[in-house]
Amino acid sequence: MAKKFSVTRQRGFNTIALVTFFCLYAPLLILVVLAFNAGLSSADWQGFSTKWFWSAMENPQVVDASILSLQLAFTSALISTAVAIPAAIAMTRTAPYKGWMFQYALISLPLMVPEIVTAVALLIVVAAIKSWTGYIGLGYLIIAHTAFCIPFAYLPIRARLETMDINLEAAASDLYARPFEAFLHITLPQLLPGVLAGFMLAFVISLDDVVITEFVKSPGQDTLPTYMLGQLRRTVTPEINAISAIFLLLSIIVVTVFFILQSSGRRKQ
């Protein structure tokens, strides 16, 4: 229940908080507004226009990069969630066992190692494999993204498993359900919010990545973030603002859905 907190109102804190929120959103808002600028640069406002959105959608590089980003994010999120489910089940639904710490450390490794270090490490390996096999397809990006998505898919699934009612599974197994049947009919439906949350986190993380992609990609494999990074080193037109605005909208939708999933999960407990 909401307790009375007013006894410890800290002077100035509300102001700082509101200024912080303002500073968080003002740049994004300006970014979006400037996407509707008819002029050539953000410096001179030439009136309202949606032309940059159309020009972004007709720019083949932007379209290709967007498709690649979404493909990559979807594939890596799917694979990382698929491997995170059994891993999370093995590591929660069990008595402590030897090697647990090792497995846990390995799964959370991508969270701890700086991205740039993973990126150059992958650069070394990918360069070697490329020169041995000649393969320059999307495989490298998919496996690299999947690896750093695994902990993000794993954590919400594990959190869900830890708060789930274990007695239902025990009951199913007392009633002679085979482990796989119990998993399919009892565990999985309950686990679903966690799985969805994990998938979406992984999806967003993959979509967000720029450093590792930049080092692993072969020529012509630009994702939207690496394309933007490349463009930003030159002079920019509001087209970049337009792309950002669309991307921003996508993030807001994904985060809001994720948030609703999480809080409905919490309420059910």
Next chain:
Amino acid sequence: MAQNFKGRGAPGRKWILTAPALTIILAAAAGPLLIVVVYSFLTPGAYGGVTWKFSWDSWVKVLFERDLFSDELTLATSNLTIFARSIWLALVTTIITLLAGFPTAYFIATRPRTRRDLWLLLITIPFWTNLVIRTFAIQDIIRQEGLLNTALIKLGMVSEPLQILYTDTAVLIGMVYVYLPLMVLPVYASLEKLDSRLLEAASDLYARPRSVLWNVILPSSRSGLIAGSTLVFIPAISTYVTPIMLGGGKRLMMGNYIELLFGQGKDWPYGSAVSIVLMTIVMAALLIYARAGGPKGGAHG
């Protein structure tokens, strides 16, 4: 009974179930990292890459410069400056996010319960927005002809545009902006657990709000403050995108230095050694974090 259920399953099954995830991470994260360690002890190849000959040179180069003529070793000030700059900028970023983030988290924690989720969502949205986009938003505002300078000139506060972009200040602004949510979320989590009766008790005993803050609130949200600081410090020290976009690629930080060594520098062993230095700093920060309570440390640490 639940305990019985937990005990089921052959021990090998745990490894089979975790194998796919572990294999991918071994192949695309842990394995390559080991190779970086190995590479740091090799000799650079002529056009990037390495030749397989053992050498300590890269590690010597981390700290010392060899004089071209006399072969004497002197402290490698240019490297050490980059390391020091990175640590310094990351620390300042952490402190600023702490100063802005704590009151913000406190503000959220003191809202009515039903509205807290909404405020949290507002913190979370920028966090999940693409890093390049957020940095671009900052770049757009602070550039010479950007909104900030236009406004300052119109208001008559400055006569000519301020050069903010491509300075350390720009990098700092960018990092604070980008990493602030990482401070607010864990601090909020620990403030939320705070027992409000403690605060009432302190207040009933005539403690002033500020003294409640120093003696009750701050100590009991210590674990959140440490978690937030670690979460901000680590990506800040290893940042790569922000210095490129806001520092103009001239004000190097460790992440960019590593890229430079692997790219134009064509000295992979040395780049590997610097990568390991960076990783060591990050691990040290994590260790401090784990010592000071870690993720599961109680709110009353």
